[in-house]
Amino acid sequence: MSPMKVGLLGLGVVGGGTWKVLTQNAEEIARRAGRRIEVAAVAVRDIEKARRLVGDQVSVTTDGMDIVRNPDIDIVVELIGGDTLAHDLVMEAIKQGKHVVTANKALLARHGNEIFAAAHEKGVMVVFEAAVAGGIPIVKAIREGLTANRIQWLAGIINGTTNFILSEMRSRGLPFNAVLSEAQRLGYAETDPTFDIEGIDAAHKLTLLASLAFGIPVQFNKAHVEGISSLAQEDIAHAERLGYRIKLLGITRRRADGIELRVHPTLVPMECLLANVEGAMNAVLVQGDAVGPTLYYGQGAGELPTASAVIADLVDVTRLQAADPDHRVPHLAFQPDAMDDIAILPIADIQSSYYLRLRVEDRPGVLADLARILSDAGISIGSMFQEPHGTTEADIIFLSHSAREGDVDTALERIQALPFVRSPVTRLRVENLV
Amino acid sequence: MSPMKVGLLGLGVVGGGTWKVLTQNAEEIARRAGRRIEVAAVAVRDIEKARRLVGDQVSVTTDGMDIVRNPDIDIVVELIGGDTLAHDLVMEAIKQGKHVVTANKALLARHGNEIFAAAHEKGVMVVFEAAVAGGIPIVKAIREGLTANRIQWLAGIINGTTNFILSEMRSRGLPFNAVLSEAQRLGYAETDPTFDIEGIDAAHKLTLLASLAFGIPVQFNKAHVEGISSLAQEDIAHAERLGYRIKLLGITRRRADGIELRVHPTLVPMECLLANVEGAMNAVLVQGDAVGPTLYYGQGAGELPTASAVIADLVDVTRLQAADPDHRVPHLAFQPDAMDDIAILPIADIQSSYYLRLRVEDRPGVLADLARILSDAGISIGSMFQEPHGTTEADIIFLSHSAREGDVDTALERIQALPFVRSPVTRLRVENLV
Numbered sequence: 001m002s003p004m005k006v007g008l009l010g011l012g013v014v015g016g017g018t019w020k021v022l023t024q025n026a027e028e029i030a031r032r033a034g035r036r037i038e039v040a041a042v043a044v045r046d047i048e049k050a051r052r053l054v055g056d057q058v059s060v061t062t063d064g065m066d067i068v069r070n071p072d073i074d075i076v077v078e079l080i081g082g083d084t085l086a087h088d089l090v091m092e093a094i095k096q097g098k099h100v101v102t103a104n105k106a107l108l109a110r111h112g113n114e115i116f117a118a119a120h121e122k123g124v125m126v127v128f129e130a131a132v133a134g135g136i137p138i139v140k141a142i143r144e145g146l147t148a149n150r151i152q153w154l155a156g157i158i159n160g161t162t163n164f165i166l167s168e169m170r171s172r173g174l175p176f177n178a179v180l181s182e183a184q185r186l187g188y189a190e191t192d193p194t195f196d197i198e199g200i201d202a203a204h205k206l207t208l209l210a211s212l213a214f215g216i217p218v219q220f221n222k223a224h225v226e227g228i229s230s231l232a233q234e235d236i237a238h239a240e241r242l243g244y245r246i247k248l249l250g251i252t253r254r255r256a257d258g259i260e261l262r263v264h265p266t267l268v269p270m271e272c273l274l275a276n277v278e279g280a281m282n283a284v285l286v287q288g289d290a291v292g293p294t295l296y297y298g299q300g301a302g303e304l305p306t307a308s309a310v311i312a313d314l315v316d317v318t319r320l321q322a323a324d325p326d327h328r329v330p331h332l333a334f335q336p337d338a339m340d341d342i343a344i345l346p347i348a349d350i351q352s353s354y355y356l357r358l359r360v361e362d363r364p365g366v367l368a369d370l371a372r373i374l375s376d377a378g379i380s381i382g383s384m385f386q387e388p389h390g391t392t393e394a395d396i397i398f399l400s401h402s403a404r405e406g407d408v409d410t411a412l413e414r415i416q417a418l419p420f421v422r423s424p425v426t427r428l429r430v431e432n433l434v
Numbered sequence: 435m436s437p438m439k440v441g442l443l444g445l446g447v448v449g450g451g452t453w454k455v456l457t458q459n460a461e462e463i464a465r466r467a468g469r470r471i472e473v474a475a476v477a478v479r480d481i482e483k484a485r486r487l488v489g490d491q492v493s494v495t496t497d498g499m500d501i502v503r504n505p506d507i508d509i510v511v512e513l514i515g516g517d518t519l520a521h522d523l524v525m526e527a528i529k530q531g532k533h534v535v536t537a538n539k540a541l542l543a544r545h546g547n548e549i550f551a552a553a554h555e556k557g558v559m560v561v562f563e564a565a566v567a568g569g570i571p572i573v574k575a576i577r578e579g580l581t582a583n584r585i586q587w588l589a590g591i592i593n594g595t596t597n598f599i600l601s602e603m604r605s606r607g608l609p610f611n612a613v614l615s616e617a618q619r620l621g622y623a624e625t626d627p628t629f630d631i632e633g634i635d636a637a638h639k640l641t642l643l644a645s646l647a648f649g650i651p652v653q654f655n656k657a658h659v660e661g662i663s664s665l666a667q668e669d670i671a672h673a674e675r676l677g678y679r680i681k682l683l684g685i686t687r688r689r690a691d692g693i694e695l696r697v698h699p700t701l702v703p704m705e706c707l708l709a710n711v712e713g714a715m716n717a718v719l720v721q722g723d724a725v726g727p728t729l730y731y732g733q734g735a736g737e738l739p740t741a742s743a744v745i746a747d748l749v750d751v752t753r754l755q756a757a758d759p760d761h762r763v764p765h766l767a768f769q770p771d772a773m774d775d776i777a778i779l780p781i782a783d784i785q786s787s788y789y790l791r792l793r794v795e796d797r798p799g800v801l802a803d804l805a806r807i808l809s810d811a812g813i814s815i816g817s818m819f820q821e822p823h824g825t826t827e828a829d830i831i832f833l834s835h836s837a838r839e840g841d842v843d844t845a846l847e848r849i850q851a852l853p854f855v856r857s858p859v860t861r862l863r864v865e866n867l868v
Binding site: 277311 | 435451455456459462463464465466467468563569570571574575578579580581582583584649707710711722723724725726727728729730731732733738739741742743744745746749750753754755756757758760761762763764767768769772
């Protein structure tokens with residue numbers, strides 16, 4: 001069979017990796033796909049630099065539109081990032097009847113509904129394994145491997161930068177800012193780290209996972225997002241003492257009244273595999289009603305792991321492009337006419353367990369007052385410990401059983417107003433998972 | 435679209451689970467597959483018992499041939515087990531042009547080459563996600579998720595019974611026989627546990643994983659298989675002290691001169707996720723050249739997890755049956771005309787690290803003699819410890835660096851013949867993985 005012709009938009013880290021792996025493993029890939037997959041054209045900013053990598057056999061342009069409108073190109077691979085130029089190029093590629101492979105979580109989390117609708121209309125595939133958790137085939141696992149299941153929830157470490165920072169904070173006892181600087185020096189964090197450390201990147205990915213799991217439209221704007229920049233070293237140490245590690249988790253869960261969609265630092269029991277995912281590694285735990293818990297682990301970013309996911313999608317498209325569109329795998333795992341419109345729950349309506357830390361004046365009656373307020377709000381305490389701070393104050397840590405977040409907020413407002421409470425209450429969520 | 439009509443061969447644990455999940459999650463599955471998937475006929479031993487489960491709407495027969503020859507059936511699901519009747523029914527189903535879903539690892543590990551060739555010839559699919567690691571979509575991950583990679587090796591805990599036994603032996607300090615009896619009482623082990631405890635079931639699954647990873651024919655008869663029935667409690671304790679846990683691993687690895695294919699108890703570093711897979715859970719670690727390590731974890735057996743895998747295959751077949759056979763996913767991940775004939779290495783030619791334990795007379799010169807023999811054989815020692823046994827003897831434990839197994843055998847023969855060696859040498863393999 002004649003080779004599949006690929007047009008690469010972008011030849012940065014992931015684009016370069018895709019070129020390298022397609023070249024080095026060309027034979028292995030053709031043995032699987034049944035035909036060769038060749039890069040026929042690339043769009044880049046720096047033509048000279050691109051030529052040094054791809055040589056003279058590949059068409060090189062600075063205008064992405066040259067590629068998406070090139071009639072010889074079968075599949076467009078979008079690796080530019082962002083949601084402006086990338087958006088225009090992907091929409092035009094679809095209009096031109098081309099299949100699209102993309103690693104762009106921001107684009108899909110924000111404009112996925114429009115993009116998938118256009119692709120469905122035109123009968124082309126838009127696939128995005130590389131957009132979530134790098135080389136781990138988690139999109140395929142949920143979309144195709146767990147189709148028998150009513151998925152109940154999933155929880156994932158889906159940002160390597162923050163997991164690296166949290167691992168270092170714990171193992172070396174260092175504060176956030178010190179570890180962030182080191183991560184930047186090592187190349188694990190960007191110069192402007194906001195997207196990673198504030199949980200936005202994780203929320204983009206979680207938004208896509210939630211759609212795949214539950215068959216709902218992408219709704220990034222409804223996600224609750226908290227990062228790790230204000231996480232205190234002492235809470236990591238206290239958590240450890242209680243048998244927990246703190247991870248930045250993306251969590252989405254089906255409730256009777258809606259879907260939870262949230263990214264935040266989370267206490268996870270130490271014996272849970274997720275708690276043992278260290279450094280820049282990613283992992284996603286998925287709970288299905290038939291299969292029970294399954295976990296997927298691997299490198300969530302980087303040149304070659306992400307290229308691995310891009311190329312897996314290229315092989316899938318190579319195979320499926322011959323099938324009629326109605327028999328292909330749906331973009332978001334569910335048929336477009338079978339999507340659900342279950343609401344995303346406001347954060348006040350989620351259910352979680354909670355870790356609460358506060359500093360109080362050390363005098364009789366304090367614990368009784370705190371316990372009564374929590375109990376009045378229907379919050380039941382699983383465990384607590386208290387340790388002196390100096391001679392007149394004490395730190396108290398509570399671990400609650402599952403409660404509605406709005407009720408916790410109400411109790412914390414009352415607690416915060418008590419005269420003997422000497423600090424803002426630190427509140428972290430606890431997920432016991434499986 | 436009209437429903438897909440499924441014929442179930444067998445309505446035992448997995449067959450019953452498949453019926454239940456297909457019924458309970460019918461709507462969720464149809465939302466994904468684009469049409470309903472219905473059981474139209476079942477073949478069972480006990481018609482009365484089957485009727486109580488499936489009611490009157492489903493055709494029930496005692497003769498599987500009624501199902502595989504029924505023109506109304508689109509997909510045959512083989513859940514009988516064994517390789518006699520199941521073999522005849524699967525071959526006849528293929529001959530009748532039906533797609534086949536099977537959970538039967540013994541059948542495919544022993545007769546896969548014949549079955550896949552017949553299926554290719556006839557243009558039908560034979561899929562087997564449920565045959566390896568229950569509900570974990572590991573077949574799909576290797577076959578489709580990692581297609582970019584030249585896979586270097588994989589190592590898996592792919593038998594839940596033995597992992598349960600090893601977990602209990604370690605955590606409770608009990609000997610093999612005591613834990614086996616308990617596992618039988620709890621239903622984790624069969625009355626005749628040979629297939630599980632001697633590693634045969636794991637070797638069936640490993641044989642299939644090796645074919646998917648490397649594009650080689652199934653060659654169960656070339657696998658090296660050792661079980662856990664002669665594993666001593668004291669080796670589990672010594673391993674723990676050295677920072678390792680003992681797991682029954684299936685390991686397959688690409689070497690310059692061939693493929694390693696082996697199942698045996700293995701020391702795994704404690705910090706490796708695989709070492710932390712406890713109880714009856716399964717996990718497979720796959721190393722690809724682009725993606726690096728990825729791990730897949732979940733329940734490896736049981737009614738509903740295995741049904742989850744069967745149904746994922748049913749949905750795949752439902753989608754792909756409309757595609758022309760040349761554009762479907764190949765049975766063993768590689769195109770039939772692109773399979774490789776790399777040899778499976780004899781066990782003497784594998785490379786591994788080794789754990790050696792022996793009892794010796796406690797007198798000067800012993801350690802020097804042992805060290806010289808190992809060194810003469812080119813075996814380098816990473817660590818060792820010695821502890822007294824009574825007043826005149828000592829136990830010595832060596833951990834070697836990577837060595838050729840045949841060289842280790844030669845050295846052990848010489849060591850065993852030494853006059854001061856008072857016990858048979860215990861030899862276990864050590865894999866440091868990643």
